[in-house]
Amino acid sequence: MSTGCTRRVRIRDTIVENVHHVLxxxxxxxxxLHGGIVLQWMITTSTLASMRLARKPTLLAGMEHVFFINPIRVGENAVFTSWVEYVGRTSMEVTTVVEAEDPSTGERKLTTVAHTTHVAVGPNLRPIPVEACVDAVSDEEKRLQEEAIARRxxxxxxxxxxxxxxxxxxPPRPLDERYVITSYRFAYPEDAVFHNAVFAGKLMYYLDELAGIIGLRYAHGPVVTAAVDATDFYAPILVGESIEMTAALTFVGRSSMEVTIKVIARDEARGEARHTTTSYFTVVHIGRDGRPRPVPPFEVKxxxxxxLAEEAKKRREVRLSLLAAMKETGALKPF
Ligand SMILES: CC(C)(COP(=O)(O)OP(=O)(O)OC[C@H]1O[C@@H](n2cnc3c(N)ncnc32)[C@H](O)[C@@H]1OP(=O)(O)O)[C@@H](O)C(=O)NCCC(=O)NCCS
Structure with a gap:
């Protein structure tokens, strides 16, 4: 927990809301709405909430499981609401609720709830203490804070x-060599958020795109992102480095597929490399009506x-039980 509190703010007063009209x-x-854009906009709002509280640049250290339970359509508004629930020494626990809003009625439907951890960093990108604290005043705020501490x-x-x-x-091993892609891009200034560090929202956008390509290649038809498992970011990527992203098909269900993506940041000039993250995406093949469609079965021989399939099944079980729990409780928007 943060020790030197120079400022105290109520959880409710850390809220940042972003509304995008979906074109x-x-x-x-x-x-x-493209899953990669949801992730990017979501991380933008949660990063803003954390930076506003810390009054310092913050990096995304980790994200818990994210499930996309309702789509957001072109013509609707995508509403992102983030707040800080708990401050550690250098890190902050942030929750973001994403909703689809029908502009003609104002009616909102839950798309996802995301829990992220943002770490305040100095110019060398190493953690520095957060001097602000968040206070849980109402019963609802106390519940949110207890849950954030339990997650931590x-x-x-x-x-x-x-x-x-x-x-x-x-590199991650695919079930079949036909379903693996290694894609490179340079980290450009346009990918950075500050101190030349790549913005996690941008990276997640690129990863979502790759997961979609693997899904499309296997299913021979459109896919949507259904879930992203808990993802940790072990090292920053700097502008000028190359980003190596290897996406591999690691499980095939009835209509869903798991794509494992590993990201390596390479300083090509020095010949150095760092594992930045490994993320598990679940994509689902869908028909024109937006409903899931079966994919060809994959015979494991x-x-x-x-x-590989056994390991993936364990991840799938965790995912499905968390999804069931989120459907039970996640629809609740406390503020
Ligand atoms: C986040 C990062 C700075 C933490 O570095 P570290 O060596 O683990 O530093 P520390 O051990 O001092 O931990 C700092 C805090 O981060 C928290 N943390 C570290 N990794 C975390 C993760 N994956 N999820 C949640 N919290 C995490 C620690 O619990 C600690 O919290 P506290 O200070 O509130 O107690 C480092 O992992 C990093 O640079 N990651 C890449 C971040 C990034 O660039 N994201 C975008 C990628 S495109």
Missing amino acids: PMHSNPIGT ERRAQRISRRRELVKDLA EEWQKM
């Missing part, structure tokens, strides 16, 4: 190997394929 240029081939405690084990994982450069 055809934001949509996928079936006329709904549950995550401790998951992130304990974060510094070691920076060195893990092995080899022993190593069985092992």
